Amino acid sequence: MAGLSEAFERTGVVLERRMPLMHAPGAALAVTDDDETLGVVVRGFADAASSTPVRPETRFQIGSISKSFAAIVAVQENEAGRLDLHEPVNDLLPWLELRQPFGSISMHHLLTHTSGLAIGTEHTGDAIVALRRRAEVDPGFAPGERFSYSNDGYKIVGLVLEHVTSRSIAELLRERILDPLGMARTSPWITSRERLDLATGYAPVFDDRPAHREHPLVPAPWVDSTSADGSIVSNVLDMGAYVRMLIRRGEGPGGVRILSDEGFHRLITPYVLDQDSVPWHYAYGFWVGTDPADGRRYLWHSGGMVGFTALLRVDVDAGLGAVMLVNGSGNRSATTTYALAAVRAAIAGSPPPAPVDAPDPLRIEAAEAFAGRYTGVDRAIEIRADGSGLFLRDGDIEVAMELDTDALPTDAFLVPHTELDRFYVRFERDATGTVVAATHGPDRFVRGDVPSEEPPPPQEWAPFPGHYRSMNPWSPDLRVVARGGALWLLAPSEPDGDLELRPHPDGDFVVGPEPWRTVRITFDTVVEGRASRAVFDGAPYARSFLP
Numbered sequence: 001m002a003g004l005s006e007a008f009e010r011t012g013v014v015l016e017r018r019m020p021l022m023h024a025p026g027a028a029l030a031v032t033d034d035d036e037t038l039g040v041v042v043r044g045f046a047d048a049a050s051s052t053p054v055r056p057e058t059r060f061q062i063g064s065i066s067k068s069f070a071a072i073v074a075v076q077e078n079e080a081g082r083l084d085l086h087e088p089v090n091d092l093l094p095w096l097e098l099r100q101p102f103g104s105i106s107m108h109h110l111l112t113h114t115s116g117l118a119i120g121t122e123h124t125g126d127a128i129v130a131l132r133r134r135a136e137v138d139p140g141f142a143p144g145e146r147f148s149y150s151n152d153g154y155k156i157v158g159l160v161l162e163h164v165t166s167r168s169i170a171e172l173l174r175e176r177i178l179d180p181l182g183m184a185r186t187s188p189w190i191t192s193r194e195r196l197d198l199a200t201g202y203a204p205v206f207d208d209r210p211a212h213r214e215h216p217l218v219p220a221p222w223v224d225s226t227s228a229d230g231s232i233v234s235n236v237l238d239m240g241a242y243v244r245m246l247i248r249r250g251e252g253p254g255g256v257r258i259l260s261d262e263g264f265h266r267l268i269t270p271y272v273l274d275q276d277s278v279p280w281h282y283a284y285g286f287w288v289g290t291d292p293a294d295g296r297r298y299l300w301h302s303g304g305m306v307g308f309t310a311l312l313r314v315d316v317d318a319g320l321g322a323v324m325l326v327n328g329s330g331n332r333s334a335t336t337t338y339a340l341a342a343v344r345a346a347i348a349g350s351p352p353p354a355p356v357d358a359p360d361p362l363r364i365e366a367a368e369a370f371a372g373r374y375t376g377v378d379r380a381i382e383i384r385a386d387g388s389g390l391f392l393r394d395g396d397i398e399v400a401m402e403l404d405t406d407a408l409p410t411d412a413f414l415v416p417h418t419e420l421d422r423f424y425v426r427f428e429r430d431a432t433g434t435v436v437a438a439t440h441g442p443d444r445f446v447r448g449d450v451p452s453e454e455p456p457p458p459q460e461w462a463p464f465p466g467h468y469r470s471m472n473p474w475s476p477d478l479r480v481v482a483r484g485g486a487l488w489l490l491a492p493s494e495p496d497g498d499l500e501l502r503p504h505p506d507g508d509f510v511v512g513p514e515p516w517r518t519v520r521i522t523f524d525t526v527v528e529g530r531a532s533r534a535v536f537d538g539a540p541y542a543r544s545f546l547p
Helices: 003-019 065-080 107-111 125-134 151-165 169-178 192-198 236-249 261-268 333-347
Strands: 028-031 035-046 200-205 217-219 287-291 298-306 308-315 319-324 372-375 380-386 389-394 397-402 412-414 427-430 435-440 443-446 466-468 476-481 486-490 500-504 507-509 520-527 528-537 540-542
Touching: 003 028, 003 035, 003 333, 028 236, 035 236, 035 333, 065 107, 065 151, 065 169, 065 261, 065 308, 107 151, 125 151, 151 169, 236 308, 236 319, 261 372, 308 333, 319 333, 319 486, 372 435, 380 435, 466 528, 476 528
Parallel strands: none
Antiparallel strands: 028 035, 028 319, 200 217, 287 298, 298 308, 308 319, 372 380, 372 443, 380 389, 389 397, 412 427, 427 435, 435 443, 466 476, 466 540, 476 486, 486 500, 500 507, 507 520, 520 528, 528 540
């Protein structure tokens, strides 16, 4: 098909334009229909130190896309009559002893992220050890009441499948999915052995602050994983075979059935609305819905590991799917969406759309809305708008503020200066939408010349603010600050921004404003008026005296 070559050339241009905004040296993208891979785009390096280029065969960790594989095995067991998806998991795994004050948690609730369990902190490589924390804290809401993403929930899915089948989750994935689909270059586990044939994962050099474009990349820490929430290593060619099975509603090559048509329907039924990502609903291991941007129905899932990110996106009506694998982080949605649009156009005999430009982090819509003087307790800052640019002046420092193009809301900005870049600048608005204040780490500034009145937190909380570090590569750094009479958790790994700590009758703190939140933090080992340790959702952090 003559137009396909141009479609993939233009997709390569789009990827090249976005790479400078990604914290990654390389990426691979493939598009397939229900019969074959139509094309592959690769850019950058699988290993930057040796200048090894990314190839179509280069393997990456796919992260949480692995959840859909586990969900398929669960539906297979249900179809075979060996697993009731609505049976309480405490009955299936009596040792688990999940607290269930609002009703029984079932596999259905785990598969749809409606169990009320916390997301988990990944502070241990063993699923069973990680899940002991879930037996110590009540779920946040009644099972089925709402969506709340939980890696720990899918760890339990894997353990249930192992119990029911007497096979490891890795064996199940290979026997039930990888081998039947001919995914010979895909591994169902992440172990040190896989490092011999895998892209090097990368992360920004600083793990204690938001990443911006000036931060160089370094090889990310290595993490083993054998649990069902994210343990697969693959390449875009093998993942194309997986996508073809999804397009064919559970049918693999040669007519082999991975799932029956009824089982596939159960897999992709939209069970629950994701309130944070309207209009997307979650099925079993996939988000499903109609994208308001183009009115098309999609089936998709993202993935993130230490040093890797991924995205799988299936255009249900067109019978096309795209997979993008990255040895670092960065927005994948724009590139995969463009690739599918370009290929659709080529198939229809139309010219592919013009390659879209990458967003300019320095271009800020309605920049004037933020401009003004902001006064804090000890100092004031100036926010100046210049056309579509926004500048912060703090004493003798003036720096251009940047949008984080990787998903943060537009009222949060990077401040790329060595004296200021540990925290985002976040703006607050009143009920009319007017910007009234700004925060930067422990400081809050009110718009205008009137000094901000910041009540101190209760005296008994005085030992808790500080900088805490962990050996956990998923979330190595967090800071607790006192601001506005409350304590706040600030961590680069937290996508929801600054999280208020609400005191709990048990003596610890609930992390975040929502009443259904289950993540807790507690402080102990107070020495000379300062807590030496924080325990965040079961993961220990030691106080750091580094700035």
